[in-house]
Amino acid sequence: MIINKLADIRTSEITPEHIYLARRDFMRGTIASGLLGAATLSSSNVFADSSYSAAENANKGPEWLNQKIAQAKADQQKLTESLTPYDSVTGHNNFYEFGYDKTDPAKKSQNFKPHPWQVEITGAVGKPGKYNLEDLLKGIDLEERVYRLRCVEAWSMVIPWVGFSLASLLKRFEPDSKAQYVSFVTLKDAKQFPEQKSVLSTIDWPYREGLRIDEAMHPLTILAVGLYGKTLPNQNGAPLRLVVPWKYGFKSIKSIVKIELSEHQPQTTWNQIAPAEYGFYANVNPTVDHPRWTQARERRLPSGLFSPNIIPTQMFNGYAEQVASLYKDQDLKKYY
Amino acid sequence: MPTRWRRIVIFILSLLPLVVLVVKAATNHLGADPQKAVVLFIGTWTFYFLLITLSVTPLKKLAKQGWLMAHRRMLGLFTLFYAVLHMISYFVFILGLDFSSFGAELVKRPYILLTIPAIILLIILGITSTKGMMRKLGKNWVKLHKGIYIVAVLAWVHVLLQVRSSYADAVLFGVLTLALLGIRIFWWQQKKSAQV
Numbered sequence: 204m205i206i207n208k209l210a211d212i213r214t215s216e217i218t219p220e221h222i223y224l225a226r227r228d229f230m231r232g233t234i235a236s237g238l239l240g241a242a243t244l245s246s247s248n249v250f251a252d253s254s255y256s257a258a259e260n261a262n263k264g265p266e267w268l269n270q271k272i273a274q275a276k277a278d279q280q281k282l283t284e285s286l287t288p289y290d291s292v293t294g295h296n297n298f299y300e301f302g303y304d305k306t307d308p309a310k311k312s313q314n315f316k317p318h319p320w321q322v323e324i325t326g327a328v329g330k331p332g333k334y335n336l337e338d339l340l341k342g343i344d345l346e347e348r349v350y351r352l353r354c355v356e357a358w359s360m361v362i363p364w365v366g367f368s369l370a371s372l373l374k375r376f377e378p379d380s381k382a383q384y385v386s387f388v389t390l391k392d393a394k395q396f397p398e399q400k401s402v403l404s405t406i407d408w409p410y411r412e413g414l415r416i417d418e419a420m421h422p423l424t425i426l427a428v429g430l431y432g433k434t435l436p437n438q439n440g441a442p443l444r445l446v447v448p449w450k451y452g453f454k455s456i457k458s459i460v461k462i463e464l465s466e467h468q469p470q471t472t473w474n475q476i477a478p479a480e481y482g483f484y485a486n487v488n489p490t491v492d493h494p495r496w497t498q499a500r501e502r503r504l505p506s507g508l509f510s511p512n513i514i515p516t517q518m519f520n521g522y523a524e525q526v527a528s529l530y531k532d533q534d535l536k537k538y539y
Numbered sequence: 540m541p542t543r544w545r546r547i548v549i550f551i552l553s554l555l556p557l558v559v560l561v562v563k564a565a566t567n568h569l570g571a572d573p574q575k576a577v578v579l580f581i582g583t584w585t586f587y588f589l590l591i592t593l594s595v596t597p598l599k600k601l602a603k604q605g606w607l608m609a610h611r612r613m614l615g616l617f618t619l620f621y622a623v624l625h626m627i628s629y630f631v632f633i634l635g636l637d638f639s640s641f642g643a644e645l646v647k648r649p650y651i652l653l654t655i656p657a658i659i660l661l662i663i664l665g666i667t668s669t670k671g672m673m674r675k676l677g678k679n680w681v682k683l684h685k686g687i688y689i690v691a692v693l694a695w696v697h698v699l700l701q702v703r704s705s706y707a708d709a710v711l712f713g714v715l716t717l718a719l720l721g722i723r724i725f726w727w728q729q730k731k732s733a734q735v
Contacts (some may be wrong), residue, residue, distance in 0.1 A: 287571075295571035303705040305570060358572055403706040495648055495701065497640070508564050508573040513635050 254289035255432050261293070264434025265318050267337060268442070272429045275345035275365045282349050284503075287360035291505045293436050296356070298457055299406055300389065300396035307398075308438035315395050317441035317458065326463040329377030336442055340428070343367045347432070348425055348446070352430045353449035353520045355473075359501045364446050365429030370420040378416070378464050386413040386469035387445055388461040405476050412413065412456035413469035413483070414447065419531055423448055423522060426459075449522040452487045482539040486530070487520035491539045542609050549610050553617045555583040557624075575631035581628055585621040586694055586712055592618050593691060595717040600726075602645040612668050615687070622658055650700035657693040660686045688723070691716050 262269065298308035299457045300317075320336040345365055353359045373385065391409035393399040418424060427446045428435055435441040440457025446453050453473050463469070473481035480494055489499045498516055507511040519526050530538075540548075560580055563569050569576040592614040598604045602730050634641060662683055666672070673680050695716045699709045 231725055291571035297704070299704045303703075303707070305572065392638070398705075401705065401707075403710060405702065405706060492647065495650065497644070500635075502574060504570060505571040506574060508569065508577065508632070511574055511632065511635055 206471040245339065252286075252452075254286065254292075255290040258431035258433040259435060261289075262433040263436075264429075264442075265390065268318075268340075268428060268434050271340060271345055272365050272432065272434060275347055275429070275432075278347040278349045278363065280349075281363075282351070282361055284351070285360050286349070286363055290430050291440055292360060292362055292430060296438065296439065296503065297356075297452070299404065300398050300408075300410070301399050303404075305387055311397060312437035315437040315441070315458075317435075317437060318459075321440045321463045322443065322459060324376050324463075325461065326465050327379045327381035328373075328464050329379060330398065331376070336420070339372065339443075340367075341455055343371060348427075348448075350423075350446060350448035351520050352448065352452050352455070353501060353516065354494055355453055355481065355485065355493060355498075357493075357498065357501050357516075358506075359503050359514075359516075360510055361503075361518075363431055364425065364427040366425040366427035368422055369424045369426050369445070370422065372421060372426060373462075373464070373534075375536075381466040382464035383416050384413055384465050384468055385416060385419040386411060386463045386465060386471075387456045387459050388463075389456055390460045392456045400525065406472060407475065410456060410472045411456055411470060411475075413471050415468075415529075416464075418447065421526065421529065423525055449526045451481075451487060451488055453481065454485050482528075484533075484535075484538050486526075486535065486539070487516060488518060488539065489516040490518075491536055502512075542606070545606070546610065546613065549613060550620065552587070553613070556580075556621075577632055578628045581621055581625040585618060585625050586698070588614060588618040589687075589691055589694055590620055590712075590715050590719065593687065595715075597719065597722050615668060616665055619661045622661050626654070650697050652714060653693050654697055657690045657697070659692050664690075688720055691720060 218274045220250075253348060264272075268391055295305045296308055297303075297305065298312070301308045301311040318336070321333050322336060323331075325331045345367055347365050349361065349362055349363045352362050364398045369385075389410040390396070391399060396408075398404055414424070425446050427440075427444050428442060431438075435517060437445065440459075442456040443459050446457065447457045468483060471483055473485075474483050488497075492498050500513050501516045503514050504510045519522070560577065564573065564577070592611060595607045595611040595614065596735060598607055630636060630638075631642075634644070645655070664686060667680065667683060669674060695709075695712055698712050702709050
């Protein structure tokens, strides 16, 4: 059961309005016409490029979710940077549960069953429980968010997600004063995730990620259920994944089955494997190198072999105006 | 098949990985991140050629395939060829020919730094691989060319230091390298005890 009443949130947990509004100032959007202002995804798709039709052709999502996504508000502050084509977004990514090559997720996720799906919400909340995805999304309005995604491996994309703010979901479960951190867990099911059987994997399954409560409540932080105007393909973390655009991609955990609010910083997968290489915060930061490669530059994909698209990496992946204040008293070289 | 013909066949086969790579590049089959794909593909084949070269002597002794010895030099030179291509592709595709940052990269990344002695050794072995050099160096030639074992260990550490989500590559190359070097250590021990 979902309680729609907003929970009491401590004032310290509420993102100040100037940060929230900064998103609008920041996004150097070009489209702000009244026409598009009221547009939903289904109607703005009239202007869609081939990626939107590719997403349409590949779409396997259930009807209730398709309908909900069709009504999503279009992103009015679309980035001016061009979108990464559908084929690259869905054909080149890391989802180690399916294999460790970049093409494995697309190849080996065909039998994955993202519907029906349940998510457990537990820990320091007033309304813990296990909910069907359909019930979780009841009363939530979806919207398109065009975000940069910067992988810790120094490649990047621009992806039009469809989702909703994590804060809007969390507040419904009435986090209490002990809720200082939010942790997320991916499904563990070796039948569906072949790599979870591998003895050679460095990962201690299931995959785990976490955020500080102010990061989780930040308006840029979303849970995505779709991309390119259709339901999330299996390889991109169907049916429900996190997207935190100012952090390295590995923070944006896929196929979430559990969300827990807790008092203490949770254990996270990559931090556990190599703490010197992957911090808990993992904010995109061109001045803090990965020990094995520089983070000052990135390859914006798709990149041509002889026309490499190498661009400088921006602080907080270009979202500094909105998020830098979250870390103003924090040494980012120490808490990377 | 006469040795000359075999030589041509092995030469063409050894160029095949490069042909495959060029075809993939020309037909846009290298994925969204072709730079990385090229460097990784050539690097992987460098290691394969290193292992193939190291297999010649054990195959001669264990499987009585002595004819292979006549082709060991070419296989070794292909190892050098792919190693140099791997390095060039790193400079072009990963570093973007920005040599000013190469120094900093070298100092900070042990897995890149250790490729320098490996490539220098391979080049020395390549230069001294001719019949003339073999004659000139005499007994020392064999000693010098044992340097390939050092290259193999460096290449394996190069892979090991880049492990991220899976140990698969490090284990595959590690087991093969260990087997090919281990058998030599075993023979060397046998020979030593036979001499006593």
